[in-house]
Amino acid sequence: xxxxxxxxxxxxxxxxxxxxxxxxxxxxxxxxxxxxxxxxxxxxxxxxxxxxxxxxxxxxxxxxxxxxxxxxxxxxxxxxxxxxxxxxxxxxxxxxxxxxxxxxxxxxxxxxxxxxxxxxxxxxxxxxxxxxxxxxxxxxxxxxxxxxxxxxxxxxxxxxxxxxxxxxxxxxxxxxxxxxxxxxxxxxxxxxxxxxxxxxxxxxxxxxxxxxxxxxxxxxxxxxxxxxxxxxxxxxxxxxxxxxxxxxxxxxxxxxxxxxxxxxxxxxxxxxxxxxxxxxxxxxxxxxxxxxxxxxxxxxxxxxxxxxxxxxxxxxxxxxxxxxxxxxxxxxxxxxxxxxxxxxxxxxxxxxxxxxxxxxxxxxxxxxxxxxxxxxxxxxxxxxxxxxxxxxxxxxxxxxxxxxxxxxxxxxxxxxxxxxxxxxxxxxxxxxxxxxxxxxxxxxxxxxxxxxxxxxxxxxxxxxxxxxxxxxxxxxxxxxxxxxxxxxxxxxxxxxxxxxxxxxxxxxxxx
Amino acid sequence: xxxxxxxxxxxxxxxxxxxxxxxxxxxxxxxxxxxxxxxxxxxxxxxxxxxxxxxxxxxxxxxxxxxxxxxxxxxxxxxxxxxxxxxxxxxxxxxxxxxxxxxxxxxxxxxxxxxxxxxxxxxxxxxxxxxxxxxxxxxxxxxxxxxxxxxxxxxxxxxxxxxxxxxxxxxxxxxxxxxxxxxxxxxxxxxxxxxxxxxxxxxxxxxxxxxxxxxxxxxxxxxxxxxxxxxxxxxxxxxxxxxxxxxxxxxxxxxxxxxxxxxxxxxxxxxxxxxxxxxxxxxxxxxxxxxxxxxxxxxxxxxxxxxxxxxxxxxxxxxxxxxxxxxxxxxxxxxxxxxxxxxxxxxxxxxxxxxxxxxxxxxxxxxxxxxxxxxxxxxxxxxxxxxxxxxxxxxxxxxxxxxxxxxxxxxxxxxxxxxxxxxxxxx
Numbered sequence: 001x002x003x004x005x006x007x008x009x010x011x012x013x014x015x016x017x018x019x020x021x022x023x024x025x026x027x028x029x030x031x032x033x034x035x036x037x038x039x040x041x042x043x044x045x046x047x048x049x050x051x052x053x054x055x056x057x058x059x060x061x062x063x064x065x066x067x068x069x070x071x072x073x074x075x076x077x078x079x080x081x082x083x084x085x086x087x088x089x090x091x092x093x094x095x096x097x098x099x100x101x102x103x104x105x106x107x108x109x110x111x112x113x114x115x116x117x118x119x120x121x122x123x124x125x126x127x128x129x130x131x132x133x134x135x136x137x138x139x140x141x142x143x144x145x146x147x148x149x150x151x152x153x154x155x156x157x158x159x160x161x162x163x164x165x166x167x168x169x170x171x172x173x174x175x176x177x178x179x180x181x182x183x184x185x186x187x188x189x190x191x192x193x194x195x196x197x198x199x200x201x202x203x204x205x206x207x208x209x210x211x212x213x214x215x216x217x218x219x220x221x222x223x224x225x226x227x228x229x230x231x232x233x234x235x236x237x238x239x240x241x242x243x244x245x246x247x248x249x250x251x252x253x254x255x256x257x258x259x260x261x262x263x264x265x266x267x268x269x270x271x272x273x274x275x276x277x278x279x280x281x282x283x284x285x286x287x288x289x290x291x292x293x294x295x296x297x298x299x300x301x302x303x304x305x306x307x308x309x310x311x312x313x314x315x316x317x318x319x320x321x322x323x324x325x326x327x328x329x330x331x332x333x334x335x336x337x338x339x340x341x342x343x344x345x346x347x348x349x350x351x352x353x354x355x356x357x358x359x360x361x362x363x364x365x366x367x368x369x370x371x372x373x374x375x376x377x378x379x380x381x382x383x384x385x386x387x388x389x390x391x392x393x394x395x396x397x398x399x400x401x402x403x404x405x406x407x408x409x410x411x412x413x414x415x416x417x418x419x420x421x422x423x424x425x426x427x428x429x430x431x432x433x434x435x436x437x438x439x440x441x442x443x444x445x446x447x448x449x450x451x452x453x454x455x456x457x458x459x460x461x462x463x464x465x466x467x468x469x470x471x472x473x474x475x476x477x478x479x480x481x482x483x484x485x486x487x488x489x490x491x492x493x494x495x496x497x498x499x500x501x502x503x504x505x506x507x508x509x510x511x
Numbered sequence: 512x513x514x515x516x517x518x519x520x521x522x523x524x525x526x527x528x529x530x531x532x533x534x535x536x537x538x539x540x541x542x543x544x545x546x547x548x549x550x551x552x553x554x555x556x557x558x559x560x561x562x563x564x565x566x567x568x569x570x571x572x573x574x575x576x577x578x579x580x581x582x583x584x585x586x587x588x589x590x591x592x593x594x595x596x597x598x599x600x601x602x603x604x605x606x607x608x609x610x611x612x613x614x615x616x617x618x619x620x621x622x623x624x625x626x627x628x629x630x631x632x633x634x635x636x637x638x639x640x641x642x643x644x645x646x647x648x649x650x651x652x653x654x655x656x657x658x659x660x661x662x663x664x665x666x667x668x669x670x671x672x673x674x675x676x677x678x679x680x681x682x683x684x685x686x687x688x689x690x691x692x693x694x695x696x697x698x699x700x701x702x703x704x705x706x707x708x709x710x711x712x713x714x715x716x717x718x719x720x721x722x723x724x725x726x727x728x729x730x731x732x733x734x735x736x737x738x739x740x741x742x743x744x745x746x747x748x749x750x751x752x753x754x755x756x757x758x759x760x761x762x763x764x765x766x767x768x769x770x771x772x773x774x775x776x777x778x779x780x781x782x783x784x785x786x787x788x789x790x791x792x793x794x795x796x797x798x799x800x801x802x803x804x805x806x807x808x809x810x811x812x813x814x815x816x817x818x819x820x821x822x823x824x825x826x827x828x829x830x831x832x833x834x835x836x837x838x839x840x841x842x843x844x845x846x847x848x849x850x851x852x853x854x855x856x857x858x859x860x861x862x863x864x865x866x867x868x869x870x871x872x873x874x875x876x877x878x879x880x881x882x883x884x885x886x887x888x889x890x891x892x893x894x895x896x897x898x899x900x901x902x903x904x905x906x907x908x909x910x911x912x913x914x915x916x917x918x919x920x921x922x923x924x925x926x927x928x929x930x931x932x933x934x935x936x937x938x
Contacts, residue, residue, distance in 0.1 A: 013516055020514050039515040047519060050526040065573055068532030070527040071623035078624065094515070101644045162537075170574050235613070254852055319589020328588065387852055397590040399599070401583040411597040427586040463581030470573035 005298045009104035011257030016040065016099075019109045026116040026292045031285065032366050035120040036135060037094040040112065048084045049073055051098060055268070056149065058096065059142050061149035061260070063165055073147050089115035091123040091271070093135040110310060111287040116284030125374045126277070131180060138267060142282045143384075145260045152253050164254045167476035168261035169238060172439055175262040176269045178433075203221070207398040215321035228447060235456075237441040238262070241476065243380055248451065249482045272418075276378045280334015282368070285314060287335070317394065328427075333394075336363050339389050341369060351388055383428035391415040398426045438465060440487070451483040459491045464498060474502040534571075535629065541566040546633045635780055656740050665737025679734040691719040720731040745911045749787035750871075751838040752777060752827075753828075755821045756934070757846035758794045758812045766878040770845030771808055773876050777843055780926065785839065791828055795821035797851075801828065818850045818893060819857040826865045836867040842866065842876045848891025855896050859917045862897075867905055874925055879913035 005022055006015045019039065027033045045050070053070035077084065086103055091094040097115040098310065099108055118222035123129050135142075154159045168175070229235070235243040240262040244255045271278065290311075294304040317332035318324040341359065342354045345368050348360035359368050400414040413419030413426070429435050439458040446452045457465060470487065478485040482504050489497040535542060545564040592600075624635070661674055699719045704710040754774050756767070781788045792807035793799055796814030799821040825842065833840060850858065869874055875897050890898070894909070901907045910921045 016516050017514070020516065024514070037514070039517065040515045041519045042518045043522075044524070046524045047522065047526070050524065053527050053530065063532065064530065064537045067527060067532065068538075070531055071534060075623040095523065125910060138652075165591075166573075173575055204809050229649055232905040240622055285585055320587035321589060325587075325589075326587075349867030352646050394588040394591040395550035396588055398584065399595055401585070401601075403580070403582065408598040409602045411593045411595060411599065412584070414593060414595055416595070419595060423586055426584055429584070438578050457576075459581075461582045461584075463583075466577040467580050469572075469574040469577050473571070473576055476574070508625060 003298070004108065004300065005293070006105040006303075007300070009106070011105040011108055013042075015105060016108060016112075017041075019105075020112055022119055022293060022298055023109065023113045023289050026289045027113070027121075027285065030115075030292060031288060032370065033117055033121040033285070034124060035095065035117060036092075036124050038120065039094040039096045039115045039252050039315070040116060041096060041098050043098050044101055045077075048079060048088070048098065048100055051088050052084075056090060057142055058090065058139070059146055061142075061146045061165075063149075063169075065163065065166075065169060075321050087111040087115045087120045090138075091119075091133055091135055092138045092269075093124075093127060095120040095123065095135070104306070106306045107310065108292060108298070109293070109299065109303075110286050110307055113286035114282045117276060117289065118285030121285065122274070122281045122373055125370070126270070126274060126377075127375055128273060128377055132270050133267050141263065145264070148260065149254065149494035152257065156251075156253060161257070162259050163479070165261065167480050169260050170473045170476040171243075171263045172241045172261055173437055175238060175258075175265045177241070177266060179236050190294045215392040225444075229444065232445060233439045234445075235443045237439070239440070239442065239455075240265070242442050243477075243480050246445075247481050250480065261415045269433075270377075273377045273379070273431075274329075276330040276337075276431060277373065277376065277381050278334075278339050279330045280336075283311075283331050283335040284338040286390075287311060315446060316466055319395075333382075336390055337387075338372075340387050341365075341372065341385055344387065349389075355387060358383075379433075382431055383424060386424045386427065388415070388420045393422055396423050396427065398423050424487050435460065453477075453481050453483065453485045455485065455487045457487060459489050459497060462491075464489055470500060471502065474500055475505065478502045478504040515682075526783065534821060535633075538566060538571050539633070541571070542625070543633050543823050546630060555858045556837075563622055563624050576577065586835035628733050631779070631783070635783060647897050655743050659739045661736040662739040663736065665739065665813070669737045670739045671736050671739075674736040675730065678736065679730045682731065682734060683729070686727045687723075688729075689724050694720060694724070749789070750781050750785040750841060751833050751841040752781055753825050753840070754790060754807065755805065755825060755842060755844040755846075756792075756794050757796075757816055757818070757849070758810075759796045759816045759819075759849065760813045761816070761849050762878075763880065765880060766845075766847055767808060769878040769912050769915065769918060772841060772915065773845065773912070773922065776918070776922045777841070777874075780922075781841060789833075791825075793821050793824050793828075795824070799824035816846075816849045816851060817854050818844075818846065819854050819861055822858060822861040822866055822935050826861065829869055840870045841872045842870050843876060845876045845878055846881065846893055848877045848893045850891075850893045850896070852892065855892065858893075859896055859900060863900060863905055867907070870906075873907055875909040876921070877906060877909065877911045879911060 005018050012021075020038065020297070024038075027035070049070065051058070052073050053066045060066065084100060086100055086107055088098040090098075095116065097120075099111055103111060119448060123133075123135060129135070149161060150164070191262065196287070232246055234243070240258050243250070244258040247255075249256075275428070290299070290307050293299050294301075294307075299307075314334045315329070315335050317329050318326075342365045344356050344360050345362050345365045348356070353360045362368060372381065372385065392415045394415075396415050397411055398419070399409050400412040402411045413422040415423060439460065440455055442453065443456045443459075444454045446454070465487075474485055474487055484503050486502075487500040491497055542564060545566045617715065625721055661671060683768065694717070697713060697720065700711060701713045701717065704713060746934050750776075756762075757765075778788065778790060788806075792802050792804055794802055794810075794812065796812055797817040798814070799817075801824065802810065823842070829835065829840065862873075875893075877891065877894055894911075895908055897909050901909065908925050910925065912918060912921050
């Protein structure tokens, strides 16, 4: 049992196998994780760079922007400005983890624990991933996408395909369904429901209602607008979906390309919402596994110290006035909250009992954590589990910067009794994609007129769109829509702040 | 749970190569501009080394809907002295950022590294050699190898297995060599057989078949075929480049340096178009001589100036060694423009009658002192002469150069791809 997994820093494939087996034993037995089958691949630095430029996926369709990414990463890597990640992990089944060949044996153990068990468990169990991603199908889908794009290029020319993909990429951040759609009823269910409704109406029929005065009935034109919007599924915040389904002059292959980009955006959507949790989970898991392996005597004190060194770097959180500061480190925050949950569950203080009555002193750490990992995303996770103790530990404070305010930036709340809830709410909001992404939706199409597409940007806190970028994105949008597009920025009181109108560029052979 | 550990290190790299090429193609004009700018700063030897270029990010920008400005809220770690309600002074930098919407587009330049080939490709991409008519003519100096069917003799390494086996199979079928399963069937029948007479008959049959299969081999030397290769003469387009330079006392080091740069570029350029490029250096004062490169650029010489001597020397060399029907002839002449007054007539005649008819391209580069702009150079005697010839229809290219940085533009200008300008606009 106490046989060492490896000695020193060298490893070979048998070592990796032993490491993985050992990690698996801890992960499944002690932590009760539930993971996809693992596939571990050892790659070189160059391959890692390749993977970077195709958003970490093992295969991807070809596009110049990935070449740009690659050139950028390569240049900064060569100059030593950037180190490469120790690992990349892919939300697929089997779950693929890429390990760098340069890693030492300790690092490989850390990385396997981190990626192949931490991330893997999170991918398999978190509700967002379960809802939005299809781990079994993603690689096949990417394969399909790659081939399809290639075929399109052969058939319709590279420029045409590139133009469509450029436009789709520009709209990628707004090609996401944020809420699971309503399932359409089939005919039979519809009929059944209509029957029940009729029956209900008959049962509760009361002639008195007839005498109650009604409000002014809707005019015909208002009704027809409503009907039109309903037919087009408006308002629609998924711009790519809307174009795919409703753009009047797109060729079928262009719709399919939009669909591909949209599907891929959707696949990555959960990852952007769970950075803190995902990394926190993986870090917590690797920490537990490594500690256990050390306790069992399977890794030496020296290796364990090496691990602690890397671990400390990973969860390092510079303070706001530190030159290294660039926002909250998701590893640090996620790991700290999870460790804090462990503390609350096992050794709660009075404050914790007051703040977390549900979990304080419950003693089942893994049970609580597994539940947390499965049912929260960053925003709700922070809003629920960031404890006052942790806020004090991080010495968090909330700044409110109003450009109108002459006196400067106001400190709105700090880590004290009056501030805890406000700080926590604000930090949670910072991790809410609903607040991070601009809220833009298609509101109407002037079907009877010039077919102009009308979009609204609901401005929050006076933060408007960047002008140059917006014009370019709208240009792409107009090119796909092939009629004028207007974007209106409105504030909470429906006051129009700014209006963009863009006409499509003449295209030689689009229709 | 099965765990797969896979070694991917041996997989072919360069997965991003195609994307990279697409990116370069897309950024072509930008990268080209950057390449030219970079190459001006470099020494001629380093020009073709590849290396880092910077292009403005603007052209390759991928736009997104982004928000900016407005009131901002942030939660930060590391509070030391603030209490609720404190006001912090905005730092100058912070407010500047807020005040310029549309300004803060992040990175405004994009740096990356080009390989040597990529660099040269882009550097010379929009250039074209004039008058490639003679390219089809060539010397048959290299021999290519090409498959030419099959043969019955050859080296063992050239055995064509599939062809050999096919022939063997055909022969075995034709000669009715018993197949293995037939023999086995028969053996089984013998084993199962109870009737003695029948058994004897079957055994005899088996013996016969076995003998037959021994007589007819599985593979006979007759079957063996070898892949046959033929050497075919491969035409190689070849070019000779004449470098003519005035080395009289009036040519300063700076002028020679300008000329050298120009020749280097021309050489690199020809090298990419022709497999075989020869260079002939002819320097002249009042008499011309063919010299090696070192002497050409650095050897001391003095004397008067007779351009016709160089042209005469070139004409003779062409006649002796470079038959115009076999060679593509390029000539570049560098001079400060001085020429003996009396020599003008002869030079003109030599050029129009002897040199230009055999040349693909003749460039005249008038080099001046650094600091003197093209305007200050009053037309020299040679320039006036060549200009007159050009105006009367002679295919001459001529430019004036006085600064290092002008070499590249002038070179590009001379070899600009002209006819295909329309094509370029189209894609």
